[in-house]
Amino acid sequence: MISLKQLTKVYGRGPDAVTVLDRLDVEVASGEILAVVGPSGAGKSTLAQCINLLERPTSGQVVVNGEDLSGLPEHRLRVARRRIGTVFQSASLLSRRTAAENVALPLEYLGVTPAEAKARVAELLERVGLSHRAHHYPFELSGGQRQRVGIARALALRPSVLLSDEATSGLDPETTRSVVSLLRQLRDDLDLAVVFITHEMDTVLHVADSAARLDRGRIVEQGRLVDLLTDHDSALGRALQPRLSPADPGAGARAWHVTYDSRAVPADWLQRVSADLGEPAALLAATIQNIGGTSTGNATVGLVAPDAVRVEAAFARHGLRAVLRPTHHATRGTAPETPPAEPTLTTTRKEAALWA
Ligand SMILES: Nc1ncnc2c1ncn2[C@@H]1O[C@H](COP(=O)(O)OP(=O)(O)O)[C@@H](O)[C@H]1O
Ligand SMILES: [Mg+2]
Structure with a gap:
């Protein structure tokens, strides 16, 4: 040590x-x-x-x-x-x-x-x-x-x-x-x-x-x-999340940026959120890692649901945090550096x- x-x-x-x-x-x-x-x-x-x-x-x-x-x-x-x-x-x-x-x-x-x-x-x-x-x-x-x-x-x-x-x-x-x-x-x-x-x-x-x-x-x-x-x-946790390149949510739908906010997110959260909201949820991008037995990650989900508060609550119920994704949104920071010299x-x- x-x-x-x-x-x-x-x-x-x-x-x-x-x-x-x-x-x-x-x-x-x-x-x-x-x-x-x-x-x-x-x-x-x-x-x-x-x-x-x-x-x-x-x-x-x-x-x-x-x-x-x-x-x-x-x-x-x-x-x-x-x-x-x-x-x-x-x-x-x-x-x-x-x-x-x-x-x-x-x-x-x-x-x-x-x-x-x-x-x-x-x-x-x-x-x-x-x-x-x-x-x-x-x-x-x-x-x-x-x-x-x-x-x-x-x-x-x-x-x-x-x-x-x-x-x-x-x-x-x-x-x-x-x-x-x-x-x-x-x-x-x-x-x-x-x-x-x-x-x-x-x-x-x-x-x-x-x-x-x-x-x-x-x-x-x-x-x-x-x-x-x-x-x-x-900030470090966010910077460590892999970069996502989400697909277009399609006409009428909005893209939500979703992060794992708890250690107990169920594996089938997408189905559950979709069931809670009573509408199909489209998975546009996701990256999920197992870190020492705990799933962590982030995802982009497309939803038509107009009520933002209801959407946030549906995700929160399963240990996820959802924010509406602006059209141009960098999900991840990198340490800006050129490769180190020899x-x-x-x-x-x-x-x-x-x-x-
Ligand atoms: N021998 C030294 N004398 C004076 N300044 C130094 C010396 N070595 C490194 N520095 C300074 O310390 C800072 C950190 O450098 P360094 O440890 O190489 O950073 P990193 O590895 O994170 O790029 C830099 O501003 C660098 O100029
Ligand atoms: Mg160095």
Whole structure:
């Protein structure tokens, strides 16, 4: 388990001081994936670097399994960092090393015997489903495979926390899903506390148990995914709902935007609402997810019923909230950001400090 307590990072001094992280309080239990989302410049990568202590927090604590790592002297930090495995964007593999040699890197720095390292690397590659690619070089691997190598490498020293900064960004949706399902598998098998940082809202729904939104260095909202998604007042919950492209409701009918507002929405709500109103309800679009056993989602329903109050009540009876949909209505916010740039050489050098 990892807790951040009043974590603060200030760059610069005096009049030039910029507070990039402002007193963050976050907790991720073992066996839990927390997604940290936020637009470009929000402070996500700074947060990642403060968590694995590539950057020293200005104040506050990074507590892993009860021990505050932020105050440790440099020589103890090296050992403490082993508890946190970090996955970067795919480009951070060493190009002249095979998959197996990349995974072995942290073990080499640790001074593990070649025989031990070999056995451990084989086990790690098997865990990420890449035994058959052990001797391939990064350029011979797909983006998803490279990312799996990065994950295996992050796990080499048996961390209890896995930190991922934009690890799936730039991957196609199918590859993203396979990486995400690997992370969930690892969360369960290894009881990892996972901090999954991303600017891609779509991914959060598939990966996370809980989510926090970072905005200009502050956590402005956080909670369990299921709570966020069933809370109509949650901006983050709304932003996480997949985008709908509803069909035209047809002549005479109006489109209602419907959100799951409770944890107990019956599966056959459409029929029930239709029966209550005594008229057919047309399903124009819907997206429903099962999050930890609870259905959440949103839908667009076409109805002729003129009485808005009656319609709202009919939906409310089944734990749904319905609002008349304006003709042009964005149902979902995205974190506006261009894809992050490839890591620079300086970043890569810095990353190497994790194992050195
Ligand atoms: N070493 C640094 N010195 C000064 N400012 C920095 C440094 N690193 C990042 N920042 C600033 O901190 C803010 C957050 O950056 P970053 O953590 O990279 O955000 P994100 O990953 O969410 O896009 C940005 O305004 C950035 O310019
Ligand atoms: Mg970043």
